[in-house]
Amino acid sequence: MIQRHSFFFTDLQREASRELSLLSIVAQSFFQPFSIVDNLLVILTALTSGAGIGFNRAMLFLKKDDRLKGEMWLGPQSAEEAATIWEVLSHPGIGYIEIIEHNRSLVARNADTLSRRIRDLSYSLEAAVLSVPALPVRDKHIYHVREAGSDPLVDEKFHAIIDVDEFLCVPLVAGDTSFGVIILDNAITGNSIGLREVELAGLCGLIAGNYIHSAELHQKIIDMERMAALGEMAAFITHQLRNPLTVIGGFADQILNGRASGNKRERNLGIIRDEIRRLEDFVEKIARHFKTRSKEPEYFDLRPLVEDVLRNPAIADKSAAIRLVLKMPKETPEVLGIPAAMAEVVRNIVDNALDATPPGGEVVIRGARRNTSWFVLSVKDSGAGIPSRDLDRMFTPFFTTKEKGMGLGLLFAKRMVEASGGRVEIQSRQGKGTLIRLILKCREKEETS
Numbered sequence: 001m002i003q004r005h006s007f008f009f010t011d012l013q014r015e016a017s018r019e020l021s022l023l024s025i026v027a028q029s030f031f032q033p034f035s036i037v038d039n040l041l042v043i044l045t046a047l048t049s050g051a052g053i054g055f056n057r058a059m060l061f062l063k064k065d066d067r068l069k070g071e072m073w074l075g076p077q078s079a080e081e082a083a084t085i086w087e088v089l090s091h092p093g094i095g096y097i098e099i100i101e102h103n104r105s106l107v108a109r110n111a112d113t114l115s116r117r118i119r120d121l122s123y124s125l126e127a128a129v130l131s132v133p134a135l136p137v138r139d140k141h142i143y144h145v146r147e148a149g150s151d152p153l154v155d156e157k158f159h160a161i162i163d164v165d166e167f168l169c170v171p172l173v174a175g176d177t178s179f180g181v182i183i184l185d186n187a188i189t190g191n192s193i194g195l196r197e198v199e200l201a202g203l204c205g206l207i208a209g210n211y212i213h214s215a216e217l218h219q220k221i222i223d224m225e226r227m228a229a230l231g232e233m234a235a236f237i238t239h240q241l242r243n244p245l246t247v248i249g250g251f252a253d254q255i256l257n258g259r260a261s262g263n264k265r266e267r268n269l270g271i272i273r274d275e276i277r278r279l280e281d282f283v284e285k286i287a288r289h290f291k292t293r294s295k296e297p298e299y300f301d302l303r304p305l306v307e308d309v310l311r312n313p314a315i316a317d318k319s320a321a322i323r324l325v326l327k328m329p330k331e332t333p334e335v336l337g338i339p340a341a342m343a344e345v346v347r348n349i350v351d352n353a354l355d356a357t358p359p360g361g362e363v364v365i366r367g368a369r370r371n372t373s374w375f376v377l378s379v380k381d382s383g384a385g386i387p388s389r390d391l392d393r394m395f396t397p398f399f400t401t402k403e404k405g406m407g408l409g410l411l412f413a414k415r416m417v418e419a420s421g422g423r424v425e426i427q428s429r430q431g432k433g434t435l436i437r438l439i440l441k442c443r444e445k446e447e448t449s
Contacts, residue, residue, distance in 0.1 A: 059183035070118030170205035174213035299334035328367035356383030386428040
């Protein structure tokens, strides 16, 4: 027997602590830079953990084009394993980081068992006659199946894999669109599924559906912005290449046509060499900026890195007429990042600060721990500042306030710092200078006994 439920919820105040725990776990995950699959893993955990609703197992199918395909299956394979999992996930204070890491390992451990079983399952959503699990996706209704073994609407191959007679099918719905379905059962405990569990599971289905919908819309916006940025990049690169190539072509023609001889020939060759170097420098900067990150972040000591940057000959030459001040504690906590990339980030920001500061001015580099989790490295110049109308554009590709700038330095800094879980902040007032903060994750202090 199959009971179909519409998306309505009644009396959700009952046992409020469990519901709040469930929603807290789900909600906080969506504010983290995890993948869609990882965040859906959090929802599956909320549905199966003791702190959430408490189903034994959760199976996820996602819609891909016109088909429904098995994605993953989260849950224990025995009562003993279930007890261990529920004890871990019901521990007070557990958060999304722990949930993500635990579930990744659990799904990986099930690669040859639970999850692998459903990855071979695929159902057409355009067939004239649909069966469970595809049917709830088309109908956008919750299906409560109680006698799966004798129900003609349940696909036989699917039933052979899930191997229970009672389960719940919760479509992931947003508006008029279904994105997949979560299958829930109590294969370990054998507990029946009540109305409260149906209501809360349906709520999770709505949350998951709207999350997927929002993520897809966000990706479309990113794609549109990327296309616009590619057009802007093409125009910028064309402009940057045209001038030196025109110069090289003109002076090379003079040499080839015999119109340059002696000193003029040497001058032309010198100009051609300088323009080629300019092109090489431009191409190298572009390639470095768009290079895919090949190393994973690690904890490292920031102070020696900053000191090395300040000893760089180019930085030293620029700061000859400017007071360059470093204020960092001798012992700093290790910060998370890619050392080589962070050195370039610091060098770019200090270089920009020196360019903005007039002779006799001051650039201050300051480092301090904000709290147990974050370390702040700031660079403050005493230049003219940035007009307020330009502040929002400082991280836009190829936007620059410098006459010969490429507009990639701050964008590169933002990408590298955010890739390690940090962020970049910029403040500026005209006539008062500019302050840039790198807010970096740091290794927390160890408790002393």
